[in-house]
Amino acid sequence: MKHVFIALGLGVALAGCAPRVITQATHTARPAVATTGPAGFLVIKETEAFTGPAEELGDIHIKDGGFTLNCDYETTVALATTQAQQLGANVLKIYEHQLPDMWRSTCHRIRAKALRVADLTPYEKEIVWQPTRRLRPIDFKASTASRPFEAATNSGVRYHYAGRMFQGKVQLTVETYFDCQNSYFKGTRDPALTLAHEQGHFDLTEIYARRFTQALQEQVADTKELEAKQQAIYHQVMTEAQTRQDKYDSEVYADRSKQPAWLAEIAQELHATQVYASKQLTIKIKT
Template identity: 40%
Template sequence: MVLKPENITNNQDYTTIAEIGIKDKGLSISCTLEEVIRTAQKEASSLGANAIIVKKIKSPDAWSTCYRILADAVYLRDVQKYQSLIIWDKERKLVVADFKADTANRPFEAATYSGFNIIPVAGTLKELPKLIVETSFDSNRSYLKQRGNVSFVLKHEQLHFDLSEIYARKFVERMRNASLTVKNVSERGNEIFKQIQIEMQNMNDLYDTEVYADTTLQTRWDNKIKIMLSETVPFEDKSISIRR
């Protein structure tokens, strides 16, 4: 998890393990802010931390073409308290506490805000540039009213999250088949992304329409989405290489 000092509401909520500084190592090419933070996350994880608190960010300047950060690798006692984005994982199912948005004046029993992000990774002398696709659930925008059959509603919302992962994989599949180069990746990527977003929204709408009208159809959708996840397993590693 990546946090800022102002995100911490109580200093007793964590233990600092180490201070991490990610700097320009000379002739660095892969050093965008996203990549530098990822490097810090990996280093913190190897130390037994489950979060980093980014204290300082230095943008590229006359001294370096890289982003540089200073962060504390920490162990949070209650990860869920601070978790705002949940990355999709087949072993990690949504729980009630993941829905943190206010439920006042909300029209439905629950709403899941999930989708996928595309993170560019610059190439090196030995490696091609690539895109990393991540499926995430936004806790701060998702809500669930704790009344009635909560377990049923929770399961229903989990499948919306699963659909986001399925269409992220479909995006990866189409991108890999698009003969991407540095010159055409933006144009082709945008076209594929827009089409996938339309298909994903249509599938989510169909899911809600059918189950809202007849809750007994939930089991049919459970099986349908389980099959879709199985069919897209070849694209579970959501990385896309780009030719120069």
Template identity: 35%
Template sequence: MMALWFVISLTSCGTSRIIVKKNSNTLTDRLPQPNSIFIITKEDPDLGDSFLIGTIATKHNGFSGDCNLRQVKRAAEKEAKEIGGNLIFITKHKLPNTLLNPCHRIRGNIYSVPNPEAFEKEILWNPNRKLKVRDFKGSTLDKPYVAATNTYFGYSTSVKSEENLVIVEVDTYFDCELSYYKNNKNQSLVLNHEQLHFDITELYARKFIQRLHQEIKNFEDLIKNVERIGNEVNKELLLKQEAYDKAVYSDLSQQSYWDKWTETGLRELDIYNSKTISRPYRKD
């Protein structure tokens, strides 16, 4: 099951300023070991075995910088990690206001949790993070297959008006709650097959950003063409995912061919692995 999520979030806003207050009574020697998994959630999690180690609030300065929600979360994550946190529970989220404050602003509590993966709802593609059985959290009731993976890519945009730039950033996601896995004796084979679905989606996310580099010259081009380009790339992605399943289901030995095909494709498009593009916002 595949989906393509497109979001245009145009903001011209102030660089985020992060205020972190660390609890003075936190016993750092009792904190879990650092974990590469980091969670930001608005849903009140069950944190019985966790440590509240501080609070966080984002503010803004001026009217230029990086403060769309993606950028604000990224900055907050960096600061929370500095004091040993691996989960932020957002208690307040103020949306941008064009006249008064065009930035996303969040407040929340910083926790150190022993099992951050339990709170994951989606996973960003990372070459060093392979899917595990625990990542598949969807119900298997009445499901026809041994496993199913739901992956998609999407983009966000922001405007740096002082630099006359529009920035497009693309991410590739695995949806934990819409993906399922049934226990079976071929765990490694099944996980490899599902991982490749995720990798193929990343490959087409890079194809999408490649198309933007080739066809988008300015903000006007972006508005006119981004939906068309996205729909075209997504159609190609869906056809490729279907071809992959059909080939491997009919002949398991085909898995190695698709492993190599995807690896080669990702390597050839490695120049686009940041999945970011900047173009002039206004015509000179």
């Protein structure tokens, strides 16, 4: 019943033109596969192995479109992910990644396979928060050996923004994620209660991701202000988040009967912050 909170920073790209996308479908595009576990999407980097049974739906190539500036790694992978999803895939396996260089291209360029598998669970390394995607014991993949608590949730908030100069704006996206590989679950003492407690930690992280989005919306008018204020705003909100997570643990550790009231309060705050649930902002560019 321990929470480890990870605060991650940002990536930024102010751009002119978009990369060129080439998709070669192996099969006719179809709706996303029905899975045996919760729906999701998995990106496997070129340095990571993937040996599971999968149906190949197509090959995707993201390359420099000429005068391309909006081609940082996150944007390039996001483009490939969108193309894979349109083919009905739930896995993007990157098999080639060319880094920017001075002579050929300043862009990240990738080649990837669009795949689909029946169940993503064995391969997931993280879970992005969704209202219908609840944590399960199988999602906690770290070893329980020599661990002092019944469970530990490692979750965090990250954000990045990208845009095009000629459009005069950037799109900022905030994400709440659960780190499967650094979270553990013993399940030896009232596992249902313990799992609900860990879900509470993940939901609290989502609440503060929304509050971070709200703070940016209220305090930042353009990219110049964003660059000047983002770190201070982020630090303040994440400090508040950690304090709240610690209070949740300490009160429930002392008296488990307090957990239902805590979970009700968390659910109420999720509802109250629903207006920021998309965790996306459009911010005008000012140089």
